[in-house]
Amino acid sequence: MSIILSGCQQKTFFPAAIITVTTVEPYELVIVANTTASTTLGLPDLSVTLKSETAVPSNLTAFSVTYYTLQGDVVPELRIEETPMSTFLAGNTTLVLKMSPYTSRVYNFLSTTNAVISPLKALIMLTFKDVNGNTVQKEVWCRIHSPS
Numbered sequence: 001m002s003i004i005l006s007g008c009q010q011k012t013f014f015p016a017a018i019i020t021v022t023t024v025e026p027y028e029l030v031i032v033a034n035t036t037a038s039t040t041l042g043l044p045d046l047s048v049t050l051k052s053e054t055a056v057p058s059n060l061t062a063f064s065v066t067y068y069t070l071q072g073d074v075v076p077e078l079r080i081e082e083t084p085m086s087t088f089l090a091g092n093t094t095l096v097l098k099m100s101p102y103t104s105r106v107y108n109f110l111s112t113t114n115a116v117i118s119p120l121k122a123l124i125m126l127t128f129k130d131v132n133g134n135t136v137q138k139e140v141w142c143r144i145h146s147p148s
Contacts, residue, residue, distance in 0.1 A: 014132035032044065
């Protein structure tokens with residue numbers, strides 16, 4: 001005699017955090033020259049506003065940056081590999097994150113290349129881990145212009 005059981009098995013439900021990128025300012029990053037005793041360059045920062053759409057808190061655990069030409073080709077020598085970080089995002093709140101995708105390495109590359117590849121497109125990948133153990137990734141895009 002055999003017994004066959006079928007149907008659904010009740011599983012514990014762990015909802016993932018829902019995070020929205022609401023603003024990226026400025027989207028177009030341009031070098032600004034600061035005039036002091038010696039001329040220095042102001043590498044612009046990026047402000048990214050993130051909104052937690054649920055009551056599930058999360059922690060921003062890492063970021064990476066990949067740079068692309070306008071034709072969509074990756075510029076591998078500029079890539080910033082996944083870098084650990086720790087920034088808490090409470091549930092149902094908003095967080096403004098300051099980032100610097102316009103690095104001195106990007107500046108040097110754009111200043112010395114003979115090719116016309118400006119502006120570069122930068123993909124910043126943000127990796128979150130929520131309190132329920134879920135991994136959530138968000139993309140942030142901006143454009144980086146050559147120094148004039």
